[in-house]
Amino acid sequence: MRIPPLYRHPIWQRFFAGAAVGGCISWLIFLFMFGTIQQKNTTLIERQAIRIKELNGHIQILEEDYQKLNKENEEMLTIQEIDIKIHNFERYGIRDRLGIYQAEESIKEDLRSLVAKDLTTVYKNKEVIKKTVENKTLKINGKQYKLVVKELYFYTTISLVLEIKLAD
Structure with missing residues (x-):
């Protein structure tokens, strides 16, 4: 098997050089877009994690208050x-x-x-x-x-x- 002699035709050389340059440029564009999307998602996840920690702290405080009030109410139960x-x-x-x-x-x-x-x-x-x-x-x-x-x-x-x- 023989490789066709495309190196002799400048049209084919320009086509393959354009394909290689286009592939590199499209790869760089893809990396830029993917990186910005990942950066946005990472900051969103970090903000949500901080918010979750704050809300869990609030929930814990509310649960402690709720249990304290339940205990006080149980102590005040009367026969009806x-x-x-x-x-x-x-x-x-x-x-x-x-x-x-x-x-x-x-x-x-x-x-x-x-x-x-x-x-x-x-x-x-x-x-x-x-x-x-x-x-x-x-x-x-x-x-x-x-x-x-x-x-x-x-x-x-x-x-x-x-x-x-x-x-x-």
Whole structure:
């Protein structure tokens, strides 16, 4: 194989020289454009990184304030409501829902003094509440019944789940 004798024709020499010079010039233009774009992006990223650090500092301060306020609010929680549920009354043949409702209301009246009290104070006296409810004797349909506390939940609402038993 032989290389064609293009070196003898000046037209081809000018073409290849122009292509080489054009390639070098276009490469320099590409490098300049790419460099300026990269410089803009680098400064943008640096500004954004600084802004992110500032915002993270603000977020951390706000979170600390938020946690502090939550802690203060938890300390100031008070009892707002008392919820009583009596279960297993069907077991003793009590079909009188009015009697059960009146029993629940009388227990609520006994515990009414706990409303608007501090949650921690009420929680510390949970055994007293339990004994108060368990020592109460109810009279429904001419029979005496005692209550047993099965579940006791504290938050802004005190929830009592009670079971009924025949009194001795």
